[in-house]
Amino acid sequence: MATLEINNFQGRLTRYGDGDINSGYANYRETFGNDPFTSPGNLTWFESPTQIDSAGSVITDLIMAARPRLESGITYVYAIGHTGRLYKIQVNDPTGYDPDYDNPVLLATLSAGSPTFKYGASIQFFGATEKIYIGHDKGVNSIAFNGTGEAQVATGVDVVTNVPRPSVQFAGKIYFGNGTNILEIDSTATVTDYTKLDPGFPVGTQVRDIDVSPDGNYVQIVVSRVAQADMTVATQDTASLSSSDSYFILWNGYDAGYTSYYPYNSYSLNANESFGPFSYTTGYDLGGAAVYSEGQKILSLPDSQVPNFNSTFSTGNIFGMVVPEQNASVMKGAVLAYGAYDMEIPAGLYRWLRLTATTETDVQQVPTATIVSNLFYGSSSAGYTGNKVGSAKLYFSTLETDNAPTTAYKLYKFVTVPTGAGTPLAGVYQTQIQLFSKKAKVSEVRFYTEPLLAGTEFTIELIGSNGGVITNSGKTFTVGTNVTAGEDYVWYNPVIAPTYAVGVRITNSGTTNWVGTKLEIDFGDGGK
Numbered sequence: 001m002a003t004l005e006i007n008n009f010q011g012r013l014t015r016y017g018d019g020d021i022n023s024g025y026a027n028y029r030e031t032f033g034n035d036p037f038t039s040p041g042n043l044t045w046f047e048s049p050t051q052i053d054s055a056g057s058v059i060t061d062l063i064m065a066a067r068p069r070l071e072s073g074i075t076y077v078y079a080i081g082h083t084g085r086l087y088k089i090q091v092n093d094p095t096g097y098d099p100d101y102d103n104p105v106l107l108a109t110l111s112a113g114s115p116t117f118k119y120g121a122s123i124q125f126f127g128a129t130e131k132i133y134i135g136h137d138k139g140v141n142s143i144a145f146n147g148t149g150e151a152q153v154a155t156g157v158d159v160v161t162n163v164p165r166p167s168v169q170f171a172g173k174i175y176f177g178n179g180t181n182i183l184e185i186d187s188t189a190t191v192t193d194y195t196k197l198d199p200g201f202p203v204g205t206q207v208r209d210i211d212v213s214p215d216g217n218y219v220q221i222v223v224s225r226v227a228q229a230d231m232t233v234a235t236q237d238t239a240s241l242s243s244s245d246s247y248f249i250l251w252n253g254y255d256a257g258y259t260s261y262y263p264y265n266s267y268s269l270n271a272n273e274s275f276g277p278f279s280y281t282t283g284y285d286l287g288g289a290a291v292y293s294e295g296q297k298i299l300s301l302p303d304s305q306v307p308n309f310n311s312t313f314s315t316g317n318i319f320g321m322v323v324p325e326q327n328a329s330v331m332k333g334a335v336l337a338y339g340a341y342d343m344e345i346p347a348g349l350y351r352w353l354r355l356t357a358t359t360e361t362d363v364q365q366v367p368t369a370t371i372v373s374n375l376f377y378g379s380s381s382a383g384y385t386g387n388k389v390g391s392a393k394l395y396f397s398t399l400e401t402d403n404a405p406t407t408a409y410k411l412y413k414f415v416t417v418p419t420g421a422g423t424p425l426a427g428v429y430q431t432q433i434q435l436f437s438k439k440a441k442v443s444e445v446r447f448y449t450e451p452l453l454a455g456t457e458f459t460i461e462l463i464g465s466n467g468g469v470i471t472n473s474g475k476t477f478t479v480g481t482n483v484t485a486g487e488d489y490v491w492y493n494p495v496i497a498p499t500y501a502v503g504v505r506i507t508n509s510g511t512t513n514w515v516g517t518k519l520e521i522d523f524g525d526g527g528k
Contacts, residue, residue: 033427
């Protein structure tokens with residue numbers, strides 16, 4: 001009798017199905033929702049996202065861009081919807097000692113110049129008298145933080161319409177994408193140049209994202225020959241499959257034209273995220289969605305779409321994105337994160353969340369994703385439950401569709417450090433498949449955990465040589481049914497045929513979070 005032991009549940013995703021069952025790598029297509037950071041090396045779960053204004057009484061359109069702002073000790077998020085509705089969302093409530101207040105109000109509806117928001121909006125806080133600057137399909141508008149004084153800033157024949165309008169602040173000015181060029185706005189709310197670069201970008205291209213390089217010396221501009229599709233409709237985008245050219249542009253802020261560029265022949269680039277020493281660019285190639293760094297492809301994401309320029313984020317050493325992803329014959333929303341959480345936890349690719357559409361069948365678009373607050377603890381006398389003053393929190397929006405077609409607009413908050421008050425995700429963790437030199441007969445499976453509480457339920461199944469569940473290999477454990485509260489150990493004896501390959505899939509289905517520490521599989525000789 002021999003024993004396989006799994007005590008490394010780190011959960012870094014791999015497309016290699018076979019390997020060491022205790023490698024800490026998890027199956028790319030199946031695994032999601034496991035929390036690799038709260039209890040490193042053990043198995044526990046993120047909490048389910050919560051829809052903000054689920055009744056739809058305030059937020060009635062698709063959020064296209066969002067940006068947080070601190071005002072008198074309170075964090076607010078300004079968010080623009082696709083019909084021009086500008087929302088102010090209060091993230092925390094110090095008077096009620098609530099770090100998860102997340103209450104939206106309608107601040108204003110933009111109307112100057114009849115703006116539309118189909119291809120990607122952006123928000124900046126800027127100016128000698130600080131205002132909100134909002135880029136849209138027809139140009140740029142400004143508005144005060146109290147929702148008054150809306151004005152057109154960039155307008156007229158020099159604005160290229162119906163293109164993405166990403167933006168960035170650099171050297172005391174704002175730059176917005178403007179088709180084959182960028183436009184410049186100074187601190188007096190004046191457009192100083194609608195075509196800042198001479199020469200501009202190649203004919204037939206459009207700016208898809210703008211960022212600042214990690215060293216702060218350059219504006220980074222993602223330019224593509226593939227036009228951005230309308231993000232507000234159910235019509236399927238087919239342009240992104242084109243094997244067209246893209247360019248990664250660098251401009252130092254004072255050259256007449258762009259300073260240098262990197263061509264991406266036959267690639268369709270969409271977005272870029274720069275932070276700390278890192279810069280990541282996303283796009284499509286022959287293998288589907290991909291992530292690039294310093295001109296090299298570093299990740300393949302074959303089931304995913306690439307993010308829009310507003311739906312990437314960064315925290316610590318991690319680059320993240322929220323994207324539609326193919327799973328179980330429909331598109332779902334996925335939070336993907338790549339990098340090292342810190343110097344203690346190894347770098348890898350993780351899927352923090354896989355979100356199923358709730359009122360329609362598919363999550364077709366994720367226009368924006370924004371980190372809005374960080375984990376922060378205060379004194380015991382401050383009045384906060386558990387002394388938690390701030391939550392680690394991400395907002396993201398989704399467009400759901402079905403074949404009618406009908407659409408639904410959602411704005412979610414997702415907590416990246418579990419609070420203990422939320423419901424754990426119905427996530428899945430699947431190991432790599434261990435290959436034996438000859439067939440083995442599995443006799444017992446044992447799973448060790450921290451003491452289990454009421455509301456805990458999970459299923460353990462064994463995976464065979466075809467990558468699927470072995471018949472009669474699984475068992476569901478439910479506290480209060482076949483597990484007593486407080487137990488820290490479960491086991492069962494699967495009755496299965498001998499196999500030369502075995503992996504483990506653990507599926508969470510309870511309402512209470514739990515921590516798994518070790519799983520053992522006893523096996524003996526099963527023949528050739």
